[in-house]
Amino acid sequence: MKLLIIYLVILLSCSMVVLPPKTEPPNPNSRVEAFCFKDGKIYVLFSEIEPGKYYFEGSTLVPKRKRAWCEIYVALDNRIVLLKKINVKIIPAQPERWELEKK
Numbered sequence: 001m002k003l004l005i006i007y008l009v010i011l012l013s014c015s016m017v018v019l020p021p022k023t024e025p026p027n028p029n030s031r032v033e034a035f036c037f038k039d040g041k042i043y044v045l046f047s048e049i050e051p052g053k054y055y056f057e058g059s060t061l062v063p064k065r066k067r068a069w070c071e072i073y074v075a076l077d078n079r080i081v082l083l084k085k086i087n088v089k090i091i092p093a094q095p096e097r098w099e100l101e102k103k
Helices: 002-015 055-061
Strands: 030-038 041-050 065-076 079-088
Touching: 041 079
Parallel strands: none
Antiparallel strands: 030 041, 041 065, 065 079
């Protein structure tokens, strides 16, 4: 009988635990590209891909765009605070080239 009461108490107390629902991040398309700590400031480079509005427009008329920005954080009163947000211009990468010496 004791074992049955203990089992019922455990069963009823554990059934009340409700896990919060899973939520998506505020912007799933943005991601951290790089970060750097210099002169007491944390520089974080973010990028975001903005797809076209509809499938047809995204594939033909309005191609996806990539947007980038840099956020600078500093320490104030024992906490990290966003100091500045700077827009960044994306420069396409150059292909690597090799030149060999002629003998």
